[in-house]
Amino acid sequence: MQQKTAPMMQTVGLLAPSLVFLVLFTYWPMLQSVWQSLRIESFGSDEVTFGLGNFQRLWTDDSFQQAALNNLVYALGTIVPGIVIALALAVGLQEATRLNAALRAIVYFPVLIPLVAAAALFSFVFLPGIGLLDWHLAKLGMAQINWLGNPKVALWSLIGLTVWKNAGYYMLFFLAGLQAIPNDLYEATRIEGAGVIGRFRRVTLPLLGPTFAFVFVIALINAVTQIDHVVVLTKGGPSDSTNLLLFYIYQQAHENLDYGKAAAATVVTLALLLALSLTSLRSLERGVHYES
């Protein structure tokens, strides 16, 4: 029941302010990255050629391969436990009691502090020997671990920080999703004789489908775009064990001034991000249709 087509001037006037920024800071930089990634400047001459040279250099760069692999581990390592913990907390805290409200707030607090502030705190949490973790683990009679200095452990330490910071955020969406499930469905399965676990598997999980897909996309975007803790705590080290794609891009541009490589890495990251989130959004849409 829409009205007739609006006057051109009115539409343009309303959309133009947003579109200017959208074009200038999303679409133009995307094009710019593609162009820059194909542009090859040679040393000592003004000659510029175009080709896939930057991508070749990127592909053969061990640091880039390491960063891509790390980012995959980091994404899986933050998304899976993040979602499982968030869902468990949401199920456990869904009843609106006073205790639950307090516990929810506690889990939610880390969401509100800057990632840089979390990193500053965790520089003490991970401090060898006298830090928060080691000191308390020593009381329990456990051995010290070099949380950020050991290349085998460092990425998992950052994963722990990220899960701590984001689980409360994802919990909110699961809480909202749980509230939307009608009670009669639980009743119906109860009459059919399903226990607590059966009801969770047959009602809760399927009906939370769209919430899962949505939280997955947010968590994925976070895993690619949030690297403040890498900058503050590890700078990608030790020996590239915590280097992530965006940190690699930042390093190439900011420290090595290698804009060609930075642009090629940006293009690869953009392509990955777009492909992954479009795929999961499509499944999200299917979930919504299924529900209605």
Add this chain to the structure above:
Amino acid sequence: MKAEARWLAAAVLSLVALIWSTPLLWMMIAAFRPQNFGGLDMASLLPDFAPTLANFAEALDSAEFARLYLNTIVVCTGVLVVQLATVTLAGFAFARLRFPGQGAVFVLFLVQLMIVPPVLIVPNLITVTRLGLYDTLIAAMLPYMGSAFGVFLMRQTFRTIPRDFEEAALVEGAGWGQIIWRVLLPLARPGMLAFSIVSVTTHWNEFLWPLMVISNPDNQTLTIGLATFTRGAESASQWGVIAAGTFLVAAPLLVAFVLFQRQFVNSFLFSGVK
């Protein structure tokens, strides 16, 4: 559920929440702990000391917090004011108008939800430099002034306002200016509030982009100041001072959350409503 199971669940959840709270709990305790108190027991979570403000005094002394707060407030306000204008206008257009190419333009906005500005730091740095804005607060704000998320949120908000309200006002002879100020904006306020909370939280906490575009210490924001300051205090092992500094940076939003818990939670949930 049986009573015992219920108690067990409450106990497990409380334990998880306790573990979850330790980093922030430690921050609160260490910030007020006298310096050099306890020495190797800095990690203790027991407040077995007379609280002192010495750590805060030293933190305030070693970084220009007044300047950092001011810059952060300027950035958050600047971004928000422009955003509110751009997103309400575009949100209204998508909710109420029908125009050729609507679907395509909508997809243009959709894509920005996934291609978030942090991935584009390098080309955006080049754009900002070409505009002659490198090392200014404007540069820190510019990429965020249009917001696809905000446009979706306002589109959703305007859709919940019945069209009859505008038509009734039109029939009574009100002009468009009056309709916008008297009818639409007041009714759209919940959506605008929700968006404002998410926006301010995001930009208060922003780090990488300001780090890229700002070099002059006078233009730094709180997060950059905190990172610099942490590096200095860390090499001197002044953990109490780091705790105090972190407290100063995080406190405004934590206090706001405690005061307006319901609005905060609803606003962040809004980012799930599309």
